[in-house]
Amino acid sequence: MSTETGATLTVQQYLRRYEENDLLRFLTCGSVDDGKSTLIGRLLLDTGRIYQDHMRSLEADSRIHGTQGGELDLALLVDGLKSEREQGITIDVAWRYFATAKRSFIIADCPGHEQFTRNMATGASHCQLAISLIDARHGVTTQTRRHAFISSLLGIRHVVAAVNKMDLVGFSESRFRAIEREFQEYCGKLGIPDPVSVPISARDGDNVVRRSERIPWYSGNSIIDLLESVPVDRHSADAPFRMCVQGSVRPTPDFRGFFGTVASGSIKPGDRIRVLPSGRETRLRRIASPSGDLPIVVAPAAALLLFEDEIDCARGDVIAGVGSDPHLLQRFTADLVWMQETPLVQGTQWLLRLGTKSTTCTVRRVLWESSVDTLEHLPAGSLNLNAIGRVEIESEEMLALDDYDACRPLGALVLVDKLTNATAAAGMVRLASAHSEAHWDTESSATLQARESLVSPGQRQARFAQKPATVLICGRPGAGKTAIAAALERMLFDRGHAAVVLDGQALRRTISRDLGFGAQARSENLRRAMDLALLLNEQGLIVIASMVAPQREARRRSRELLGTHHFVLVSVDGGRDDDSVDPTGFEPPSDAEITVPCGTRAADAAQKVIDLLRARGLLH
């Protein structure tokens, strides 16, 4: 059997090879006259994808509708609907398919004028590579800059400029190099790494599939070389595990499976997992399949998972690997591509789809509109059709999500018009990466000034009969921290002291609601609570913080921040019984002033704290 490379394969070899092909989805964008359709036609023709009957109808069509003076017009291979063909325009993303012996390809063919932004965003959402057509006579245009911008917005890392119609500029190297430089500079501004430019003639096939003899000064890759060699790198098994639950199946009482498509990473039986937004944890028991259980499942495979424990889980939930949790948020920012005629107005409600979750949301604010041409952020109160802007969204329900660039499936959303059911917008979640970092060492601005109070520390001490202190009650979930905090608050209050409670769950609902449950986020959660405790201590109050505070290092930093003399660490044993490793990664303290054994009465534990505070001279 002969292939485009001229090699001869038996059909069995051929089957094996094509069955092992991986898949690259790429988009092509360009203006009507840049030769985009011709390039695609050329790719299909030269890789042997045009069937004989298509070829015959192409020859006939070329004589009637062709723009090449009756010669073969490759663009007609791909221009679809009758009305379009007659008007010579294309109005929607069209999908094309071809394969070589190395790889299978899906092309999202994005038209370049009417509805351009919407179409290109749609195409780009599926792709890992973008080919931007540039007419060598016109060079980099506004249109080219838009292509690059939207590619970067949708997270495409591989961008190729196909500098077409080189024959019309006499195959001039200097012309090509100038375009290449300009394109590279612009992509650099957008943070697109290593953009590639290729000089081609789509009409004649130079450097598309066949290397050109007419462009001897170019030693780089042809278009097909690039397409075959670019790494398909989006699915790393080491990435954090995520699966959006599509549904469940329970054919028998002892088989309860949750199915969905693995959005990121991989999972094995025995791995610890968490269901979000509930936060419930368990381990993976089985990965079931009709051909037997699987040892591992990797994105983007469809999976059927069985848990160790019967915990609640349903469509719309996210299953995540413990230790690399997504964010749990109700309010977040996103870039929107507005896709419907009716403009976006601040404060309006939409149906939001993210992962397999559907809920109602409100677009609270339009922060800015991005100029596709200059990359500037323009002040805006609304977004019109095809506009791109940063907005603040508030969801009715808690959502498990990721930054779009970190994990596409958990950072991509669409907004649906509740009245018309039209898809109104596509969105990319943008979370400031600073959110997930712990800020123990972050310096505040040097220009900030300390507040002066008219009440002196001595006067506060006299009024409250106390010196300030922070009691951090730490322990696993369910250990009984909250009860001890409540008892302590009551006893201090009854004795005329002034104490406030910072409850871990209340903090998660308020000042830390932007945080997830990863190690960094847990550390930052404690940092915020302790900074708050410091503010309250400065005003003479006793702070009772009841938090999991699982990390030894973060607790050490807390003590350092508040001062050893004013800091009391209470460690509560026990808690949600997990046979081996605690899912919060709880590290039992060795430096606790008070350790409360499991089953101790809350009042007895509180009394121990009071005795210690007295002994330190903090209570009068």
Next chain:
Amino acid sequence: MTSTLTHLDELEAEAIHIFRETAASFQRPVLMYSIGKDSGVLLHLAMKAFWPAKPPFPLLHVDTTWKFKEMIAFRDRKVRELGLDLIIHVNEEGLRAGVSPITHGSKIHTDVMKTQGLRQALDKHGFDAAIGGARRDEEKSRAKERVFSFRDANHRWEPRTQRPELWNLFNTRLRPGESMRVFPLSNWTELDVWLYTHRHGLEVVPLYFAKERPVVERDGSLILVDDDRLPLREGETPQMRSVRLRTLGCYPLSGAIESQARTLPEVIEELLIARTSERQGRLIDHDVTGSMEEKKREGYF
């Protein structure tokens, strides 16, 4: 470590995702089972998507009464083996009016028995999502088709009302009376369907393999004389020739090709060498230029 998924694995995962979304998003989905190789892959994926449970929807076959005998036998056996519900719908009005491909030509026959028949069946059972095996690479007008293709209350397809589809976030919202056509194999090519069939050892109707069969040559196509309803024209005598079919439909409308390919690898080999696209064998597309587009607007797949 990066993913080891091949393109077939990826296409499979995508199709299963679409099946599961459909089951979760609609009141009453149905799987359009038309017995051919694409339907075979579709059915296999539906079984896999909901395993160990059965697919939560019935199968529907819109029978024009002119299908090959072997197709009907294959259909009935398959459904019995898998233990699935099959709804067979025939446009009785059309039948009473005596509509047939022979007397009325392919255009009217297809419109009445297939297009109208499908609409009747969807209305009768109140299906709001009809899952089909259409692929985008089949024909130019399908290149822009959505995975979830919206139909108004009259089952009409309008290019301008189709919704943009980003990532794998599908807008499945409907108002009463509206419906969706769902195409899990949108991104598969003809070759992918054959490769998948081969790799997973899926069974197909034997008509796909070459065998000595009685045929007549008519308007440049080889028509199988499947039963005695095909009136022979003057000078036509059925001849035994080694032929196979590339697409299965109504037998008087399905052109066979001469072939020696008796196994799946041989069929694939011929496919790669012949380079004749499969729809060529379907006479219905040759009526008018852009005919597929017109049929789609009227509600045919």
